[in-house]
Amino acid sequence: NFFGLIRMTRAVVPQMRRQGNGRIINIGSVLGFLPMPYGALYAATKHAVEGYSESLDHELRTRGIRVSVIEPAYTKTQFDANFLAPDSKLDEYREVRALLDKVLKEVMATADEPTVVADVVLEAAIADHPKLRYAAGGLANRLRLLRRFAPAGLLDAGIRKDLRLDAPTASLPRTPVLEK
Numbered sequence: 001n002f003f004g005l006i007r008m009t010r011a012v013v014p015q016m017r018r019q020g021n022g023r024i025i026n027i028g029s030v031l032g033f034l035p036m037p038y039g040a041l042y043a044a045t046k047h048a049v050e051g052y053s054e055s056l057d058h059e060l061r062t063r064g065i066r067v068s069v070i071e072p073a074y075t076k077t078q079f080d081a082n083f084l085a086p087d088s089k090l091d092e093y094r095e096v097r098a099l100l101d102k103v104l105k106e107v108m109a110t111a112d113e114p115t116v117v118a119d120v121v122l123e124a125a126i127a128d129h130p131k132l133r134y135a136a137g138g139l140a141n142r143l144r145l146l147r148r149f150a151p152a153g154l155l156d157a158g159i160r161k162d163l164r165l166d167a168p169t170a171s172l173p174r175t176p177v178l179e180k
Contacts, residue, residue, distance in 0.1 A: 001045035021064035072136035074111035112137040
């Protein structure tokens with residue numbers, strides 16, 4: 001998600017500098033600006049794409065090279081099938097994992113078609129004055145607005161509700177830190 005993007009950028013930037021222009025379009029995610037419980041590593045890579053793209057845009061802009069990042073939400077791809085499972089699964093997360101697997105399957109069934117993202121990539125590629133960030137799809141636009149204007153507590157509660165993380169936890173193991 002991140003290191004391949006850096007390698008590709010390093011490969012093309014020298015030629016773009018020589019020609020005095022270019023466009024780099026990176027695929028990020030709404031998870032580049034939102035948390036994803038139990039998906040921290042994936043979210044971290046998308047946060048890295050956001051920071052790298054924004055920093056690079058500032059570095060290369062004076063050379064005629066612009067960098068944009070596309071931020072889709074759920075998109076009908078093989079994301080759920082390709083999602084890497086941990087090397088060793090902790091039994092204490094079994095119930096939460098099963099619930100999140102179910103939620104992910106539900107949201108992927110109604111996710112945006114890949115053409116939604118492709119159309120936004122094209123928009124960024126041909127823009128006379130490209131933006132740094134492009135939301136791809138209605139949900140991505142709404143989430144970006146929520147992140148910007150909603151109080152953090154409200155947004156966090158919404159994420160937990162959508163992922164059904166505030167279900168009764170009586171069956172989940174208690175940690176010694178919480179017991180007094």
